[in-house]
Amino acid sequence: NAGVTQTPKFRVLKTGQSMTLLCAQDMNHEYMYWYRQDPGMGLRLIHYSVGEGTTAKGEVPDGYNVSRLKKQNFLLGLESAAPSQTSVYFCASSYRVGTNEQFFGPGTRLTVL
């Protein structure tokens, strides 16, 4: 089992460019999440999904969009990148929220110039 994988691992964007981060899990988990990690802020939830075809906003959703067309994949999109979106992005999945731990991907380090 690969667990949770993220593509790409690193990316540098210019302000205004767009990109999509891909998260894939092979554990048949229903729940998937996107977080961003900033120094001194811990992890903050951007968007999450409770199943294929469903998405919901988290704590800091502005400037991001997501899609969950397949159960195993969760995409995070930045339509017009801003320097404030420079961060490390983590994807996670769980069998269900609350009772089960989340399994995290290795992270994507994004820099927006």
Next chain:
Amino acid sequence: AQKVTQAQTEISVVEKEDVTLDCVYETRDTTYYLFWYKQPPSGELVFLIRRNSFDEQNEISGRYSWNFQKSTSSFNFTITASQVVDSAVYFCALSVLNFGNEKLTFGTGTRLTIIP
């Protein structure tokens, strides 16, 4: 709303010393889960423990132990006889069973450095 506070931003101890990482949480829900995650220098988050709100028994796993006290809303983590490999950022997190508003709330983390 849920909140997790890790007041210790950074801790440094000499190898083989014991160290306790504090975690204080806030929630109005009676059913909730508490977690600890470790983030080593490699960057990945590693699950350490889960505890539900109805189970206040302390847990020990090797050199790691956790003290859950509902009376003080705390879920502290102790490493005994610390080792250099314990150097990492440790996150405490809280999850409540609230259908339609389910999420994991993280603290800001404590960076632990073990000095050889």
